[in-house]
Amino acid sequence: xxxxxxxxxxxxxxxxxxxxxxxxxxxxxxxxxxxxxxxxxxxxxxxxxxxxxxxxxxxxxxxxxxxxxxxxxxxxxxxxxxxxxxxxxxxxxxxxxxxxxxxxxxxxxxxxxxxxxxxxxxxxxxxxxxxxxxxxxxxxxxxxxxxxxxxxxxxxxxxxxxxxxxxxxxxxxxxxxxxxxxxxxxxxxxxxxxxxxxxxxxxxxxxxxxxxxxxxxxxxxxxxxxxxxxxxxxxxxxxxxxxxxxxxxxxxxxxxx
Amino acid sequence: xxxxxxxxxxxxxxxxxxxxxxxxxxxxxxxxxxxxxxxxxxxxxxxxxxxxxxxxxxxxxxxxxxxxxxxxxxxxxxxxxxxxxxxxxxxxxxxxxxxxxxxxxxxxxxxxxxxxxxxxxxxxxxxxxxxxxxxxxxxxxxxxxxxxxxxxxxxxxxxxxxxxxxxxxxxxxxxxxxxxxxxxxxxxxxxxxxxxxxxxxxxxxxxxxxxxxxxxxxxxxxxxxxxxxxxxxxxxxxxxxxxxxxxxxxxxxxxxxxxxxxxxxxxxxxxxxxxxxxxxxxxxxxxxxxxxxxxxxxxxxxxxxxxxxxxxxxxxxxxxxxxxxxxxxxxxxxxxxxxxxxxxxxxxxxxxxxxxxxxxxxxxxxxxxxxxxxxxxxxxxxxxxxxxxxxxxxxxxxx
Numbered sequence: 001x002x003x004x005x006x007x008x009x010x011x012x013x014x015x016x017x018x019x020x021x022x023x024x025x026x027x028x029x030x031x032x033x034x035x036x037x038x039x040x041x042x043x044x045x046x047x048x049x050x051x052x053x054x055x056x057x058x059x060x061x062x063x064x065x066x067x068x069x070x071x072x073x074x075x076x077x078x079x080x081x082x083x084x085x086x087x088x089x090x091x092x093x094x095x096x097x098x099x100x101x102x103x104x105x106x107x108x109x110x111x112x113x114x115x116x117x118x119x120x121x122x123x124x125x126x127x128x129x130x131x132x133x134x135x136x137x138x139x140x141x142x143x144x145x146x147x148x149x150x151x152x153x154x155x156x157x158x159x160x161x162x163x164x165x166x167x168x169x170x171x172x173x174x175x176x177x178x179x180x181x182x183x184x185x186x187x188x189x190x191x192x193x194x195x196x197x198x199x200x201x202x203x204x205x206x207x208x209x210x211x212x213x214x215x216x217x218x219x220x221x222x223x224x225x226x227x228x229x230x231x232x233x234x235x236x237x238x239x240x241x242x243x244x245x246x247x248x249x250x251x252x253x254x255x256x257x
Numbered sequence: 258x259x260x261x262x263x264x265x266x267x268x269x270x271x272x273x274x275x276x277x278x279x280x281x282x283x284x285x286x287x288x289x290x291x292x293x294x295x296x297x298x299x300x301x302x303x304x305x306x307x308x309x310x311x312x313x314x315x316x317x318x319x320x321x322x323x324x325x326x327x328x329x330x331x332x333x334x335x336x337x338x339x340x341x342x343x344x345x346x347x348x349x350x351x352x353x354x355x356x357x358x359x360x361x362x363x364x365x366x367x368x369x370x371x372x373x374x375x376x377x378x379x380x381x382x383x384x385x386x387x388x389x390x391x392x393x394x395x396x397x398x399x400x401x402x403x404x405x406x407x408x409x410x411x412x413x414x415x416x417x418x419x420x421x422x423x424x425x426x427x428x429x430x431x432x433x434x435x436x437x438x439x440x441x442x443x444x445x446x447x448x449x450x451x452x453x454x455x456x457x458x459x460x461x462x463x464x465x466x467x468x469x470x471x472x473x474x475x476x477x478x479x480x481x482x483x484x485x486x487x488x489x490x491x492x493x494x495x496x497x498x499x500x501x502x503x504x505x506x507x508x509x510x511x512x513x514x515x516x517x518x519x520x521x522x523x524x525x526x527x528x529x530x531x532x533x534x535x536x537x538x539x540x541x542x543x544x545x546x547x548x549x550x551x552x553x554x555x556x557x558x559x560x561x562x563x564x565x566x567x568x569x570x571x572x573x574x575x576x577x578x579x580x581x582x583x584x585x586x587x588x589x590x591x592x593x594x595x596x597x598x599x600x601x602x603x604x605x606x607x608x609x610x611x612x613x614x615x616x617x618x619x620x621x622x623x624x625x626x627x628x629x630x631x632x633x634x635x636x637x638x639x640x641x642x643x644x645x646x647x648x649x650x651x652x653x654x655x656x
Contacts, residue, residue, distance in 0.1 A: 209352050210352075212282055214366055214383065216393045216394055219277060219280060220258075221313060222264070222311075223312050
């Protein structure tokens with residue numbers, strides 16, 4: 001039983017989509033069964049079995065599926081009214097002000113707009129979107145149209161938070177892999193999507209609450225050493241980009257570990 | 258302009274750097290007339306807080322004159338020519354936390370919040386000159402500084418009062434006061450204060466202001482203990498007693514101090530095996546802090562009492578006596594100081610002559626001497642308690 005469950009777990013780590021969900025449940029249920037069996041044995045072996053089963057169930061429950069990397073769901077409390085947040089977002093041309101990778105959004109008509117993002121080496125990634133549903137001051141959803149470089153759907157919901165706490169914004173973004181030549185670019189975009197969308201929303205919060213986005217880019221400083229200097233040249237907007245996030249965090253981890 | 262730059266562990270250097278610029282509409286530029294070295298800067302000097310980079314400008318305690326304001330600042334709130342003291346915490350004034358007066362928890366002011374989130378779950382506000390994890394803002398040990406959200410933080414000052422009575426409003430005076438406020442002091446309480454550095458000195462005096470009957474201060478340097486006694490405290494030199502906790506019991510009728518304030522933080526000293534173990538672990542980076550004062554404060558506090566922690570801790574600490582904390586029904590309060598709650602009322606005490614914070618200042622030197630002063634302050638040489646730097650003193654003019 002232990003063996004079966006661990007194989008399932010191994011598969012789960014490599015698998016994707018629907019099967020991952022099934023395999024996670026497999027590990028969870030299988031692992032839990034081993035725990036129960038182990039606990040009933042009242043022996044050293046029983047304890048070992050229970051511990052092993054517990055580990056498998058835990059890993060099963062916490063294993064991240066590949067699927068989650070191409071879609072992001074997050075929420076943020078912002079100190080403004082739903083109306084303010086909705087109006088700001090509904091004018092899609094505002095989005096590049098806080099969505100870091102967007103270069104521009106051009107509104108084509110009441111429902112359609114053209115989005116341009118910057119990929120690696122400043123290569124432009126373009127897609128057209130169409131609003132698929134909206135209710136004033138409540139929600140907006142959109143999808144990308146055929147012929148786009150990437151397939152990305154999104155929705156955002158604005159709800160008044162209790163006790164004058166402002167507005168709870170819930171955002172959902174899904175990248176669908178495409179087969180054409182731009183797929184590597186799409187991968188680049190979707191790779192850090194979780195982190196990027198959260199950062200984008202934090203910038204939205206700052207913008208709506210304070211009228212500006214906090215920054216230290218361009219501030220004065222003394223001589224940087226070689227490594228710091230190179231990092232700043234390679235990655236001038238360092239605190240914002242997910243790649244640099246990893247290096248900073250790695251640095252921080254190394255120091256405290 | 259001249260600025261004190263971090264060039265590596267135990268390496269500070271006064272460099273000529275470009276003048277600061279306005280980067281955001283609500284920024285202001287301040288020409289600094291006085292700036293200090295803080296005890297918490299020594300944690301950076303000693304290399305115990307991660308995410309410093311070579312070339313970072315140090316300093317978070319400064320005051321001066323506004324020389325430029327951004328387009329987004331209402332001139333009724335701040336204008337060129339205003340004399341201001343700048344709080345070390347940067348707060349936007351508009352977020353969930355600022356609206357609740359939790360200024361040091363501002364949600365917007367730290368552009369690198371995600372680094373802090375990795376370590377702390379959520380990020381506190383940005384700080385001046387205090388690691389990239391806490392914003393990476395250029396600090397105030399310089400001739401000029403850029404102040405973000407300048408319509409929120411800087412407190413306008415009257416003319417006619419000298420800098421040394423006002424500059425400590427930027428951090429240590431409100432921080433010591435906040436440490437005493439957090440202790441929830443009641444009439445007749447005995448308050449024990451770990452450390453006799455500048456924050457502790459203000460905590461001692463604030464404890465009396467808030468109704469404490471007795472204050473017992475703990476340190477190892479005679480000149481600092483003397484300063485505590487000058488403020489009305491009884492003192493314990495921990496190098497002269499076997500056991501601080503037992504000594505406090507003996508002094509308080511076996512009840513223990515009602516309120517304990519840890520104004521030491523992450524680089525505490527002690528004697529004995531436990532201290533050596535902490536020291537080794539901190540050197541080896543398997544523990545970020547040496548929480549000796551905090552352990553003692555928890556152990557010593559009377560049942561149902563309060564532990565207040567204005568001392569700075571950075572990360573993950575070992576052997577905190579949570580059993581004592583839980584079973585004795587203690588409360589703990591802490592945090593970077595919510596500066597804007599306290600600056601104005603504490604300025605009023607200075608203006609009225611009720612309180613003069615300048616007593617902590619032991620050195621006032623040109624900014625060029627900052628690198629040696631870090632060492633003097635760290636090693637507690639020359640009876641050093643507080644160093645104030647003059648960015649414009651003769652010999653300190655920018656080339």
